Amino acid sequence: MSDLAWIEAALIAARPQAIGALLRYFRNLDAAEEAFQNACLRALKSWPGNGPPRDPAAWLILVGRNSGIDEMRRRGRLTELPDEATLSDTGDAEAALADRLDGEHYRDDILRLLFICCHPDLPPAQQIALALRIVSGLTVAQIARAFLVGDSAMEQRITRAKARIAKAGIPFGAPDAVERAERLAAVAAMIYLVFNEGYSAGGETAAMRAPLCDEAIRLARLLLRMFPAEPEIMGLTALLLLQAARAAARYDADGGVILLEDQDRTRWDQGMIREGLALIDKAMRHRAPGPYQVQAAIAALHARATRPEETDWAQIDLLYATLERLQPSPVVTLNRAVATAKLRGAAAALDMIEPLAPALAGYFHFHGVKGGLLLQLGRNEEARIAFNQAIALAGSAREAAHIRLHLDRITEGSKTVIKRSEI
Amino acid sequence: MLYAILCYNSEDLVASWSKEEEAQVMAQLGAVQEKLAQAGRLGPVARLLPTTAATTLRKTKGEPLVLDGPFAETKEQLLGFYVVDCASLEEAVATAKELLQANAGVGGYEIRPLLLFKPGQLGAEQAA
Numbered sequence: 001m002s003d004l005a006w007i008e009a010a011l012i013a014a015r016p017q018a019i020g021a022l023l024r025y026f027r028n029l030d031a032a033e034e035a036f037q038n039a040c041l042r043a044l045k046s047w048p049g050n051g052p053p054r055d056p057a058a059w060l061i062l063v064g065r066n067s068g069i070d071e072m073r074r075r076g077r078l079t080e081l082p083d084e085a086t087l088s089d090t091g092d093a094e095a096a097l098a099d100r101l102d103g104e105h106y107r108d109d110i111l112r113l114l115f116i117c118c119h120p121d122l123p124p125a126q127q128i129a130l131a132l133r134i135v136s137g138l139t140v141a142q143i144a145r146a147f148l149v150g151d152s153a154m155e156q157r158i159t160r161a162k163a164r165i166a167k168a169g170i171p172f173g174a175p176d177a178v179e180r181a182e183r184l185a186a187v188a189a190m191i192y193l194v195f196n197e198g199y200s201a202g203g204e205t206a207a208m209r210a211p212l213c214d215e216a217i218r219l220a221r222l223l224l225r226m227f228p229a230e231p232e233i234m235g236l237t238a239l240l241l242l243q244a245a246r247a248a249a250r251y252d253a254d255g256g257v258i259l260l261e262d263q264d265r266t267r268w269d270q271g272m273i274r275e276g277l278a279l280i281d282k283a284m285r286h287r288a289p290g291p292y293q294v295q296a297a298i299a300a301l302h303a304r305a306t307r308p309e310e311t312d313w314a315q316i317d318l319l320y321a322t323l324e325r326l327q328p329s330p331v332v333t334l335n336r337a338v339a340t341a342k343l344r345g346a347a348a349a350l351d352m353i354e355p356l357a358p359a360l361a362g363y364f365h366f367h368g369v370k371g372g373l374l375l376q377l378g379r380n381e382e383a384r385i386a387f388n389q390a391i392a393l394a395g396s397a398r399e400a401a402h403i404r405l406h407l408d409r410i411t412e413g414s415k416t417v418i419k420r421s422e423i
Numbered sequence: 424m425l426y427a428i429l430c431y432n433s434e435d436l437v438a439s440w441s442k443e444e445e446a447q448v449m450a451q452l453g454a455v456q457e458k459l460a461q462a463g464r465l466g467p468v469a470r471l472l473p474t475t476a477a478t479t480l481r482k483t484k485g486e487p488l489v490l491d492g493p494f495a496e497t498k499e500q501l502l503g504f505y506v507v508d509c510a511s512l513e514e515a516v517a518t519a520k521e522l523l524q525a526n527a528g529v530g531g532y533e534i535r536p537l538l539l540f541k542p543g544q545l546g547a548e549q550a551a
Contacts, residue, residue, distance in 0.1 A: 005444060013435035056433075218438060224475040225434075228492035237475065271538055278476040278536040281512040282491065285478075 003048045010047075011040050014057035015137045016222060020109030021061045026068055027172060029116075029134065029162055034071070039064035107226045108174055114219070115183040116170050118190040126161040128194050128212075133158050136215045146198070146209050184227060188236050188292065191219045195240050199247075206251060213244050224279075234283035235293030241276035242299035245269040257402050261308045273303045291327045294319050313342040330359040334366055337373075346376035364393040368403055380410050425466065425549060429501065434473055456541075466545040469506065471535045478512060480519045481531040487523050489516060494533035506540065 018039070022032035039060040053059035117131040129147070132138045138146075144154035175183060198212025220237040227233050249263040280296045298319045305311040320336035334353055341349035350373045353366070360366035371386035387407050394400035440448070459465040474493040481488040505522070509515040512534070519532040 009436050009439045009444070010433075013433065013439040221438060221473065221475055222435075228475065229490070234475075234491075274536065274538055275472050275476060278472055278512070282476065282478060285489075285512060285516075 004044075006052070007044060007047050010052065010056045011043060011060070012137060014060050016110045016113060016135050017057040017106055018060040018064060019134065020113040021057075021106070022064050022068065023113060023170070024109055024172065025065055027170065029165065029170075031068055031071075032064075033134065035064035035068035036060065038067035038071075042067070108180075110222065110226060111175075111180070111183055111187065112171065114187040114190070114223070116165050118186045119165055119168055121164050121168055122161055124193050126157055126164075127190050128197055129154065129157050130161045130165075131190060131194060131219070132212070132215060135219065138211070138215070142211070146212050148205060148208070184223070184230065184233070187223060188220075188233060191216050191223065192236065192240075192292075194219065195243075199243060206247075206255070210247065213240070213247065216240055217244060229286075231283040231286040231288050232290040232292050234279045235290060235296045238276040238279035238283065239292050239296035239299055241272045241279070242296060242303050245272035245276065245303065255398060257398055260302060265306060268303070276300065277303065289322060289326065291323060294323045294326060298323075311342070313339050317343050330356040331363070331365075334360065334363075334369055338369060341373060341376070346373040349373050350377070362393060364390055364395060364399060366390075367393065371403070371406060375406065375410065384410055425545070427504075438473070460544065463544060466543040466549075467506065468539075468541040468543060469537050470539040472538045474535075476536050478516065478534045479531055480516065480523055480534070482523055482527060482529055487520060487531070493535075494531055496531075499530045506537070512536075 015036070019032050019036050022035045023029065026032050026035065042063050043056075043060065047053070113135055114131065117134065118127050122130065125147070129143055132143050132146075133140065140155050140158065141151050143158075144151045147154060149157075194212055195216035198209040198214075198216065217237070217240050220233070220240050224230070224233045224237050245268050246260075246263060248269065249265070249267040250258055252258055276296065277300055280293065280300045283293050284297070298316050301312050301316050301319075317336065317339040320332065320339055323332050324336060333356055337349040337352045340352055350370070353370060353373070356366065367386045367390035371383045371390060374380075374383035374386060384407060387403050387410075390403045391400045391407075394403065437445075456465060456468060477491075477493040479490045479492060479494045481490060481494075507515065507518055509518060515534045519534055523532055
């Protein structure tokens with residue numbers, strides 16, 4: 001790997017820690033970003049000649065902090081700085097600084113940085129954009145491409161989000177245990193949002209949005225490094241890895257959806273599966289189940305089956321039952337019905353989803369699943385109605401095309417029947 | 424004489440590599456491994472999963488402590504390692520406990536699942 005590639009990777013890796021610490025010093029997101037930017041420029045000049053520093057994040061924090069102080073001096077606002085911010089030399093101070101910034105401090109810095117991105121006042125789209133910009137360091141253009149919007153629209157979205165955060169105030173006090181747990185849950189939810197934004201993208205946009213999945217996994221791993229004993233964070237990381245492992249097998253060459261059962265399992269990423277399985281195994285030892293762990297455990301059962309016939313549907317059904325208890329929702333019950341159908345037949349599954357009709361009347365997948373079950377029971381006319389409802393609710397042409405395949409099969413099926421009766 | 428060569432790097436940094444960069448580094452390392460293999464000098468090669476997947480058993484006076492994460496103490500040194508086939512982390516923990524009970528005192532055992540394992544070609548001959 002070239003010097004430049006190495007430095008770029010180091011800057012990306014150090015970013016959350018460095019910006020988090022700079023935010024603590026300057027108490028202003030723009031100032032922290034600017035200081036980090038300046039430190040990166042200095043690194044690009046200094047590291048190729050002098051070699052990489054022992055602790056890149058500490059180096060960047062120190063240099064960024066000094067550059068921020070210089071900037072404030074220039075603007076004549078020195079009085080606003082905290083007293084301790086008087087370090088001026090970057091040479092020998094690095095080791096001392098690294099010692100002072102203990103793990104606990106870093107942890108709260110990074111958590112705070114992630115947490116301000118999931119402020120409840122911000123709509124999900126803004127939370128994600130902000131996290132990708134500030135924490136992951138993606139450029140506005142990169143984020144705009146992933147969201148399929150123009151650069152200026154994305155720039156505006158991020159500016160608006162920052163303004164809201166500045167208005168709401170950033171919580172700088174060290175969080176107590178309860179606050180920390182709440183922040184952790186909010187951040188986990190935001191990371192899952194980032195992932196789904198990338199993962200639920202349709203065929204033609206999947207490639208453009210894939211970086212969102214990579215970033216979400218990176219953020220989840222980062223969070224887990226800071227909170228290594230949190231089973232739900234293990235579960236979240238496992239869930240993302242096990243789902244992302246299937247990415248290469250999810251769409252055909254034309255961008256059409258390939259269902260789990262029909263995927264070429266040799267194209268699943270075994271490295272991600274191995275890491276996901278190791279993490280869920282580790283989480284379960286805590287015997288403190290939560291929604292991410294249960295979903296990861298379901299994904300793990302799919303990952304363990306080298307052929308669809310080997311899938312342990314009984315266990316999946318049980319896990320969905322647990323999920324229904326932990327996080328009751330009609331969508332969870334709908335997912336459970338798919339496992340129930342495999343286990344006890346389509347009629348049992350249909351009984352299970354009938355009561356969901358009022359809640360899920362406007363949900364594409366509800367009508368798709370219902371149509372599929374009716375089809376299995378030979379109730380073709382009712383299936384056709386359900387599939388047509390699904391098509392009307394489809395979010396993309398791909399989704400609609402997928403359902404149309406079923407409709408075509410019904411039509412072909414009835415033709416065959418006619419032919420037979422003719423003979 | 425057999426030598427173990429232990430690999431150290433920044434986990435954050437390695438996780439920041441793109442797929443292409445990762446493939447490039449692995450190919451370069453593969454070339455070195457290939458040379459060693461052809462000379463009949465290569466033993467097992469393993470790549471570990473990240474430390475987030477680690478579980479540590481720490482020796483205490485009583486029951487060993489089972490902790491999430493890597494072995495973090497700096498007062499002890501790495502003295503050896505095993506590669507064991509286990510059906511689950513549960514079994515790996517039980518195995519590490521057996522080792523620990525056979526060897527009480529200070530220190531501990533860090534359990535790290537493997538991402539990649541190449542058994543290599545060294546045998547009893549070289550070990551003798």
